[in-house]
Amino acid sequence: MFPDDLRYSKEHEWVRVDGDGATIGITSFAADELGDIVFVEVPEVGAQLSQYGSFGVVESVKAVSDLYAPISGTVTEVNGALAEQPELLNTDPYGAGWIARVTMADAAELEQLLDSGAYAELTSG
Amino acid sequence: MTYTPHTDADREQMLATIGVGSVEDLFADIPPTVRASRFALPDPLTEQEVRAELSRLADRNRIPRVSFLGAGAYRHLVPAVVGEVIGRSEFATSYTPYQPEVSQGTLQSIYEFQSLICELTGMEVATASHYDGATATAEAALMACRLTRRERIAVSTAVDPQVRRVLATYCAGPGIEIVDVPADLADGGTGLTPVDAASRALDDTVACLVAQQPNFFGGIEPMADLADAAHAEGAKLVAVVEPTSLAILAPPGSYGADLVAAEGQPLGIPLSFGGPYVGLMAARMDAVRQMPGRLVGATRDAQGRRGYVLTLQAREQHIRREKAASNICTNQALCALAATTYLTAVGPEGLREVAELSMIQARHTAQALEEAGLGRRRFAAPYFAEVAMQVPNAAARHAALAAHGIVAGHLPERDYPDLRDTLLLAATELTRDADIDGLVAALRATR
Numbered sequence: 001m002f003p004d005d006l007r008y009s010k011e012h013e014w015v016r017v018d019g020d021g022a023t024i025g026i027t028s029f030a031a032d033e034l035g036d037i038v039f040v041e042v043p044e045v046g047a048q049l050s051q052y053g054s055f056g057v058v059e060s061v062k063a064v065s066d067l068y069a070p071i072s073g074t075v076t077e078v079n080g081a082l083a084e085q086p087e088l089l090n091t092d093p094y095g096a097g098w099i100a101r102v103t104m105a106d107a108a109e110l111e112q113l114l115d116s117g118a119y120a121e122l123t124s125g
Numbered sequence: 126m127t128y129t130p131h132t133d134a135d136r137e138q139m140l141a142t143i144g145v146g147s148v149e150d151l152f153a154d155i156p157p158t159v160r161a162s163r164f165a166l167p168d169p170l171t172e173q174e175v176r177a178e179l180s181r182l183a184d185r186n187r188i189p190r191v192s193f194l195g196a197g198a199y200r201h202l203v204p205a206v207v208g209e210v211i212g213r214s215e216f217a218t219s220y221t222p223y224q225p226e227v228s229q230g231t232l233q234s235i236y237e238f239q240s241l242i243c244e245l246t247g248m249e250v251a252t253a254s255h256y257d258g259a260t261a262t263a264e265a266a267l268m269a270c271r272l273t274r275r276e277r278i279a280v281s282t283a284v285d286p287q288v289r290r291v292l293a294t295y296c297a298g299p300g301i302e303i304v305d306v307p308a309d310l311a312d313g314g315t316g317l318t319p320v321d322a323a324s325r326a327l328d329d330t331v332a333c334l335v336a337q338q339p340n341f342f343g344g345i346e347p348m349a350d351l352a353d354a355a356h357a358e359g360a361k362l363v364a365v366v367e368p369t370s371l372a373i374l375a376p377p378g379s380y381g382a383d384l385v386a387a388e389g390q391p392l393g394i395p396l397s398f399g400g401p402y403v404g405l406m407a408a409r410m411d412a413v414r415q416m417p418g419r420l421v422g423a424t425r426d427a428q429g430r431r432g433y434v435l436t437l438q439a440r441e442q443h444i445r446r447e448k449a450a451s452n453i454c455t456n457q458a459l460c461a462l463a464a465t466t467y468l469t470a471v472g473p474e475g476l477r478e479v480a481e482l483s484m485i486q487a488r489h490t491a492q493a494l495e496e497a498g499l500g501r502r503r504f505a506a507p508y509f510a511e512v513a514m515q516v517p518n519a520a521a522r523h524a525a526l527a528a529h530g531i532v533a534g535h536l537p538e539r540d541y542p543d544l545r546d547t548l549l550l551a552a553t554e555l556t557r558d559a560d561i562d563g564l565v566a567a568l569r570a571t572r
Contacts, residue, residue, distance in 0.1 A: 039414065039439075041414075044274075057439075057448075059439045064439035064444060066448075
């Protein structure tokens with residue numbers, strides 16, 4: 001139900017690791033809970049993220065929520081398409097709906113994140 | 126407002142209903158040590174006595190026969206329809222709607238207000254209003270800081286000193302630094318904000334340039350050039366404007382203003398010891414999520430009918446308190462309705478006539494003083510409806526005239542020590558030729 005190649009935070013963000021870099025997004029569970037997403041405030045390139053710190057905002061027709069960084073790092077790229085198409089978080093949360101790419105500060109932080117099985121368990125309750 | 130007294134029987138019934146022995150028992154939770162032991166209040170009076178006392182106090186008001194006072198607040202004709210509309214109980218007694226969608230009439234009036242402010246300023250989105258022009262300006266400056274993620278602002282010294290003091294107050298909390306841009310206020314100078322001075326104050330740490338059009342001295346600022354100077358450093362231009370002037374001057378949207386703030390008082394709100402007034406704020410749509418306060422949007426309901434809603438509320442304090450665009454603002458719905466009614470009543474042509482007559486009478490005033498050898502214009506630049514005149518012994522003569530019911534404008538030396546012997550004279554469509562003659566005669570009689 002959740003991709004096996006990703007790591008997940010309890011705040012419902014996912015991380016895809018690629019060497020020192022990582023891509024961050026929100027899970028399909030989070031997107032479904034939020035409903036139709038109408039606005040995503042992404043961080044600036046160069047911003048320093050700290051694990052579990054707030055790095056952006058996602059706004060849906062029924063709620064507004066902070067985005068919490070699943071890992072620490074420096075933002076190298078943000079998904080500019082979200083400005084015009086925030087609904088990508090609903091339609092393709094693990095693909096075109098990615099939010100930011102970072103250079104990880106400490107890969108050991110990944111150990112604190114959940115695998116797909118543990119995350120599925122977290123969200124099934 | 127209706128006064129509804131409670132009888133002793135009413136009180137006893139209420140106390141019995143809630144099971145409390147006495148009114149004093151209601152305050153049992155407040156320790157005696159923190160209660161006021163006594164109130165220094167006069168003895169109760171009869172209604173007749175209260176009326177007499179209030180009349181006595183009211184008689185102490187000095188209502189000037191003739192006034193050339195402006196400096197941020199302007200005496201204009203308020204058509205009777207304004208009082209009629211805002212006096213309707215549906216509007217006069219309702220506070221900001223907390224179940225807003227059932228208050229379609231209130232929301233529609235706010236939507237129309239926003240639409241009129243957008244039309245007037247040439248901007249894309251306007252808020253449902255603010256306390257007054259000064260707080261709207263301060264909110265605009267804070268908004269520029271959020272948009273640019275910078276923490277310094279540059280402010281022309283030709284911006285209303287009271288507005289600049291409110292800016293300083295708002296900036297003190299978050300630690301935003303204010304950089305003054307010195308206007309050319311020398312005798313015979315332009316009286317304007319030099320573009321090169323603005324450029325010197327601006328760099329990539331400055332969020333915005335705040336400039337006023339017309340400026341505090343009535344001068345017509347080079348707003349397009351100031352906008353370019355701000356934009357060259359990635360800063361925003363906050364244009365502080367006078368709304369009736371927009372019937373004649375270029376709208377801020379046309380010269381590159383990113384944010385517009387204004388005191389809305391000239392639009393149908395009487396002068397009354399400084400308030401209540403209404404602040405106007407407008408911006409471009411790409412900045413809407415950083416706007417403070419209420420926004421009303423138009424939409425369609427499930428049956429396709431036009432309706433009005435509060436929109437983009439995620440910016441607001443009742444949704445996200447700690448991350449709201451502002452926790453220190455509210456709208457002024459009744460005064461905004463007065464402005465809406467005023468603008469609707471006078472229309473574009475009427476507003477233009479108001480602005481033109483104000484300009485004409487300001488020129489007659491300046492000319493009359495010059496021809497009588499009483500004073501001369503201090504600044505060289507074109508002006509709108511307020512003019513700084515160099516008049517010998519201005520402060521003493523200002524005081525002498527006030528004693529005779531003539532307010533000879535504003536004394537800028539209160540805020541600008543270098544501007545001694547200067548009178549800042551404002552005219553509006555209510556300024557009569559006889560008022561100008563009266564000012565000249567009274568100034569002649571003093572020295």
